[in-house]
Amino acid sequence: MVQLISMFGILVVLLRAAILCLQTVAAGGTVFLTVVARRKEERSDALLNSSWNLIRRSAVGLALAQLLFVVANSFVLVYSTGIPLAAVLGADFIWAAVLAMAGAVALACWPEAWRRTGNLLCIVPAAMMVAASVATSHAASRMEGRGLLVTLTSLHYIATASWLGGLPYLLLAAKRISNDQARKETLRRFSLLAQVSVAVLFLAGFGMSCVYVGSWDALYGTAYGVMLGAKISLSLVLLLLGAANYFIVRGISTDTGTPGTKSLLRFGEAEIGIGLSVILAATSMTSQPPSVDMAQDRVSVREIVERFAPRMPRLSSPGVKEISPTMDVLLKRAAAEGKAVPSTFVPGRTGFNTNTPADKAWSEYNHNCAGLVVFLMGILALLSRSRYFSWAKIWPLAFLLLALFLFFRADPESWPMGTNGFWESLAVADVLQHRAAVVLIVVFAIFQYRVETQRVKSAAAALVFPGVCAIGGLVLLTHTHALVNVKDELLVELSHTPLAVLGILAGWSRWLELRLPQENATRKYLAWVWPACFILVGLILMDYHEG
């Protein structure tokens, strides 16, 4: 049951992420069609059809995600408390989900005639979805200042929907409005709405941070604060992209084929991608207690300085026999010897203490060596930008070193390092996952090498690498949240969160470098950004230590 609740914690974060993203896109569409593309000449059939298609799909996705959340949560509650299902069905989170689902279904089935006229009523189901989200946020559950926090959270969500949620529709408008003047007006109007939304978003966010974080030391000393830092960093990058689009819109030509319009579309793609990352960071925050409630076990500046002080990477590792057996081995051994396994109740804790100095040294060596490889990869990628070092395009082959390292070090108890045989080890889920990852990394290394050396010329193939970077960063961002605010977990999170942010930045800067039109001068700067991100990731990993 404890494992089930722990797994459920991850499922909740994923479902909440899906719910917030889909809600933002669906509600953003209704705001775009009622506030931005209001005039008849702007509401072309092509724009309305594609926009409502996106709204409908997001709404259906939202309803399904809410349904899954209700089913999974009710199951865990009934199973863990023995409370009858009928009693669970009266829980508040179910009423909120029902409200969101009703709004989503209403939007998905919105009458064709009302879609054409831009009926303001479509704001109502969108508001139902937003209200359900606010009702399940920290704001609604606080004992003090609830009214103010609910207002700020509502404004934050509405502004997010108006700006980030409106972006996909902006791209559609840029492509689907055939009247040049109408398109230009629509883009300018969205630019204005985005500016207002950004101001509201930041002001409301600042207000909430004052209450939930409360002090500077909580910003770096708690899991909630660290995630807020990641959210702010990514939001600042979003602002940069928004500013780029603002200047493009100001001087935009009315022709869709111009570099200006193409750049707008490409920057918009990156804005959507990074915007979704920000929403995911926000989701991770909703599943953690606010910093202000975590007065104990905060990390101090002195501890951070001690932990992150530069030092030489660890280049020697303890032997396999020196490190603790894995949990799987310990459980099997205890069962074979007929010993009782220490019971655990609190998710995130285990019955065995397996973090000995040798275990830490093993982990540090793994991180530091991986850092060396990533650092090398970044340097080679940087050199490959210059025509004098075209041989450096072999940089993706460094992934093979990582795969080799993972193969030998991820499962020390298994073949070829440990006593578990090859076939025997494949029966363990973790080992199987690691072995599958090794195969994937090898395939990816060869694939990306062929892309870099122009053996594969497809434009879509080139986008696989930035996509993998951005998704990898996202996974790391949502993965690194501590269930309990223990200092050690936090210090690990403090090193992993910048890695996640750098991964996302590397992905989207490479994406833009590939997608922006040749005429856009930004490309040549972006070509240096993503290798620099790799170098930084390598340096952080090389400096990683656990004690």
Added chain:
Amino acid sequence: MLNPRESVRTLLLFAAVAGSLLLLLGRAIDAHAVLKESRPAANSSVAGPDVPIMLRYNERINSKLSKLQLLNPDNSTTDLKIEEQTSADTLNAKATGLKPGAYRIRWQVLAPDGHITRGEVPFTVTGS
């Protein structure tokens, strides 16, 4: 250009509808609950055999869908009946007939947004 009056009206409508629905939802919904205070306090010693229990959290919690258990010195468990809430962030119960020894209160609470949180409070019962 963006018509400020129309746009503001639409966004206000959006905010008003969202706000009204929130009010209609009545009792609100919580996020992750954190234990702020407990009686008995963690690792404290109390006199038996009857021990009143109070757990206070950082946010509102749904007492009807929460659970309290006592882990006895012999590793058996006893379900504790949660009393009517006097404050939305607090759970109260009473453990009776406790013999001297080491006990743990196991709590599982539901923050009404659906988040389930668990924890333990260890304490020792001395003779009365």
